[in-house]
Amino acid sequence: MKPVFARVALGMCCAAWLAVAVAVPADEAKSAPKPLKLNTTADHTKFKELQNPFKSGPEVTKACLACHTEAAGQIHRTKHWKWEYLNPDTKQMLGKKTIVNNFCISIASNYASCTSCHVGYGWKDANFDFKSEENVDCLACHDTTGNYKKPPGLAGNVVTKDMEFPPGSGKILKAIDLSQIAQKVGKSSRDTCGACHFFGGGGDGVKHGDLDSSMSAPDKELDVHMDATGLDFTCATCHKTSSHDVAGSRYTPMAKDTKGAHMSGRADNGNPASCVACHGNGPHKKEPRLNQHTAKVACQTCHIPAFARGGVATKMTWDWSTAGQTDAQGQQITRKDAKGRITYESRKGDFTLAENVKPEYAWFNGHIEYTLLSDKIEKTDQRTPINKLGGSPTDGKSLIWPMKVFRGSQPYDPINKTLITPHTAGNDDTGFWKNLAWDKAIPVGMKDSGAPYSGKFEFIKTEMSWPITHMVAPKEKALGCTECHTKAGRLAGIEGVYLPGRDANKLVDTAGWGIALLTLLGMIGHGVLRVIRRKR
Amino acid sequence: MIQRVYMFRRFERFWHWSQAGLIIFLLLTGFEIHGAYANFGFKKAVDYHVIAAWSLVGLWIFAIFWHLATGEWRHYIPTRKNVMVMAKFYSSGIFKHEPHPFRPSLVNKHNPLQRLTYLAILTMLSPLIWFTGWLYLFYADWAAWGLSKLQLEWVAVGHTVGAFLMLAFLISHLYLITTGHKVTSQVKAMITGWEELD
Numbered sequence: 001m002k003p004v005f006a007r008v009a010l011g012m013c014c015a016a017w018l019a020v021a022v023a024v025p026a027d028e029a030k031s032a033p034k035p036l037k038l039n040t041t042a043d044h045t046k047f048k049e050l051q052n053p054f055k056s057g058p059e060v061t062k063a064c065l066a067c068h069t070e071a072a073g074q075i076h077r078t079k080h081w082k083w084e085y086l087n088p089d090t091k092q093m094l095g096k097k098t099i100v101n102n103f104c105i106s107i108a109s110n111y112a113s114c115t116s117c118h119v120g121y122g123w124k125d126a127n128f129d130f131k132s133e134e135n136v137d138c139l140a141c142h143d144t145t146g147n148y149k150k151p152p153g154l155a156g157n158v159v160t161k162d163m164e165f166p167p168g169s170g171k172i173l174k175a176i177d178l179s180q181i182a183q184k185v186g187k188s189s190r191d192t193c194g195a196c197h198f199f200g201g202g203g204d205g206v207k208h209g210d211l212d213s214s215m216s217a218p219d220k221e222l223d224v225h226m227d228a229t230g231l232d233f234t235c236a237t238c239h240k241t242s243s244h245d246v247a248g249s250r251y252t253p254m255a256k257d258t259k260g261a262h263m264s265g266r267a268d269n270g271n272p273a274s275c276v277a278c279h280g281n282g283p284h285k286k287e288p289r290l291n292q293h294t295a296k297v298a299c300q301t302c303h304i305p306a307f308a309r310g311g312v313a314t315k316m317t318w319d320w321s322t323a324g325q326t327d328a329q330g331q332q333i334t335r336k337d338a339k340g341r342i343t344y345e346s347r348k349g350d351f352t353l354a355e356n357v358k359p360e361y362a363w364f365n366g367h368i369e370y371t372l373l374s375d376k377i378e379k380t381d382q383r384t385p386i387n388k389l390g391g392s393p394t395d396g397k398s399l400i401w402p403m404k405v406f407r408g409s410q411p412y413d414p415i416n417k418t419l420i421t422p423h424t425a426g427n428d429d430t431g432f433w434k435n436l437a438w439d440k441a442i443p444v445g446m447k448d449s450g451a452p453y454s455g456k457f458e459f460i461k462t463e464m465s466w467p468i469t470h471m472v473a474p475k476e477k478a479l480g481c482t483e484c485h486t487k488a489g490r491l492a493g494i495e496g497v498y499l500p501g502r503d504a505n506k507l508v509d510t511a512g513w514g515i516a517l518l519t520l521l522g523m524i525g526h527g528v529l530r531v532i533r534r535k536r
Numbered sequence: 537m538i539q540r541v542y543m544f545r546r547f548e549r550f551w552h553w554s555q556a557g558l559i560i561f562l563l564l565t566g567f568e569i570h571g572a573y574a575n576f577g578f579k580k581a582v583d584y585h586v587i588a589a590w591s592l593v594g595l596w597i598f599a600i601f602w603h604l605a606t607g608e609w610r611h612y613i614p615t616r617k618n619v620m621v622m623a624k625f626y627s628s629g630i631f632k633h634e635p636h637p638f639r640p641s642l643v644n645k646h647n648p649l650q651r652l653t654y655l656a657i658l659t660m661l662s663p664l665i666w667f668t669g670w671l672y673l674f675y676a677d678w679a680a681w682g683l684s685k686l687q688l689e690w691v692a693v694g695h696t697v698g699a700f701l702m703l704a705f706l707i708s709h710l711y712l713i714t715t716g717h718k719v720t721s722q723v724k725a726m727i728t729g730w731e732e733l734d
Binding site: 294503 | 632633675679689692697699700703704711712
């Protein structure tokens with residue numbers, strides 16, 4: 001009996017094993033996701049609440065908020081949500097909701113397109129409910145799958161069923177699986193931040209110059225800290241986030257951090273996203289002389305020798321005044337340069353693009369004043385600054401900073417003397433990108449901005465400065481002395497600092513060489529006379 | 537009759553020549569930092585300039601001690617006596633084969649013009665160069681020293697003025713050593729220590 005029983009038992013075991021093996025489809029076994037590297041105490045795949053098929057973004061958010069009860073409230077206080085920021089120094093109301101730039105100009109009347117980068121769902125017009133908790137978008141920042149997408153034009157909503165967009169275009173937007181994404185949430189990454197910040201200005205690398213898709217997995221040459229096979233920093237390693245409040249600001253940046261390396265538990269409880277926060281104020285141990293530079297020169301000036309170094313070109317100029325040209329059939333056209341980069345679009349005008357760009361340099365103290373839609377501006381020969389950067393060699397708060405200076409030409413109301421916010425994006429009759437008609441696009445846009453429009457427009461030349469702070473090169477690639485300590489170096493235009501090798505007092509030099517030369521001539525003359533006289 | 541006097545002792549000669557070498561090297565590197573020409577490259581020029589400067593500081597500490605200990609400092613006491621005689625010799629007598637009006641000795645090594653020149657270098661030119669040079673070196677500490685109002689430009693200009701004056705001295709010095717008993721007797725004296733006198 002015994003051996004027979006044993007055989008049966010063994011057979012049953014085998015059958016059971018087979019049954020289990022067969023029950024798991026072969027594909028799924030192969031594509032089984034890598035185990036999530038858990039650095040939290042919760043495995044979200046185990047939460048029943050996240051195993052439903054979600055039909056919309058807000059449904060996911062509701063599930064998140066069931067446990068993370070305060071998360072939406074935290075988000076509600078941030079610039080990422082409000083797109084609004086009151087500068088405490090200048091009292092200017094800023095934020096994406098208000099400011100005008102010289103890229104796509106303004107979000108007013110273009111919400112559905114622009115708000116694909118809002119951390120929320122459904123901001124399609126000026127009536128968006130900023131108190132809504134379920135409209136907070138958790139996944140934009142916490143997706144780890146890379147599958148989460150918010151296509152422009154949908155007011156920040158996601159696609160959960162394949163759809164044709166724009167309607168009648170024949171282009172199909174693919175649905176995404178929100179349940180799968182929700183179960184794999186994690187910390188923010190270069191990819192989640194980059195999904196918006198790499199593509200600012202309407203395309204890869206367009207706006208910043210020091211942020212583009214090459215920073216998604218950079219090598220050491222491109223970014224010594226984010227080096228994907230090295231230190232592998234995420235954005236939040238420096239932009240240390242607490243209660244969903246991300247450190248660092250483009251509206252009130254810290255130009256000069258004098259407080260030294262940040263220590264845990266330090267009394268001031270500061271949290272600057274500065275180089276100094278980790279490196280301190282005298283980080284050059286082997287070359288202490290370099291530490292002397294930190295009184296005048298930002299770290300970024302030497303350590304970011306050029307921006308747009310990752311193979312993605314950045315826009316340097318944008319001329320809206322040439323927009324609107326069409327081919328013989330009245331169709332929109334694009335022109336490209338030898339490298340295949342778009343340099344003209346009917347709907348946008350002319351661009352220039354560049355890679356490996358040497359920054360421009362300026363004294364900068366962190367104060368920025370914007371030219372807003374409500375500001376009166378005179379059209380002169382000078383470019384109108386979209387943002388005026390404060391700074392001087394003598395205010396004690398400024399350092400010499402590298403800048404991307406973006407120059408453009410954009411619509412301007414010569415009667416009211418203001419900038420103009422045209423209606424660009426949108427699949428409607430007045431959208432400039434569709435119908436190329438300024439007279440339709442401007443009144444709609446200005447009305448949405450709540451600003452008066454005289455009915456007349458021309459184009460005004462503008463410039464906007466972007467302090468460069470990312471794409472920090474390895475130390476071997478930092479600038480050498482003679483990039484600046486020479487007659488026509490990088491800092492040739494920087495005033496208020498004596499730069500050995502660049503500067504000299506003309507009078508002293510002329511007099512000095514003169515005295516040396518006269519002495520020499522005197523001595524030679526004396527000697528010659530002696531020789532002649534001796535011979536006699 | 538030619539007399540040979542052991543005028544310059546071993547340390548004195550070592551001091552003179554190492555100081556000469558360092559000053560020439562400091563002029564070369566200094567004018568490169570100033571942007572007058574290129575040789576070592578800016579970074580190396582700065583590094584070498586600083587090393588040479590500190591070496592000279594070290595040398596001076598020994599030299600000052602030596603001057604005080606041996607009483608040799610007395611050779612720099614200025615005198616108005618015979619200054620005009622010396623000036624007249626250099627401007628006319630030297631061309632007429634007149635004998636040198638000054639006869640150096642162990643107790644009186646420098647002629648009145650030399651005394652004045654070396655004293656001026658010692659009390660005016662050197663302090664200018666040292667003072668501005670040190671400020672330059674410790675630029676980062678100005679704020680901590682309460683010198684935040686000080687401008688690097690003033691310091692740099694002062695240092696440059698010193699450099700030009702030192703250059704002018706070097707040129708005249710190189711020529712005037714040929715005005716001894718024979719053209720080469722002074723340089724020989726500084727090399728061997730023995731000076732030949734009439």
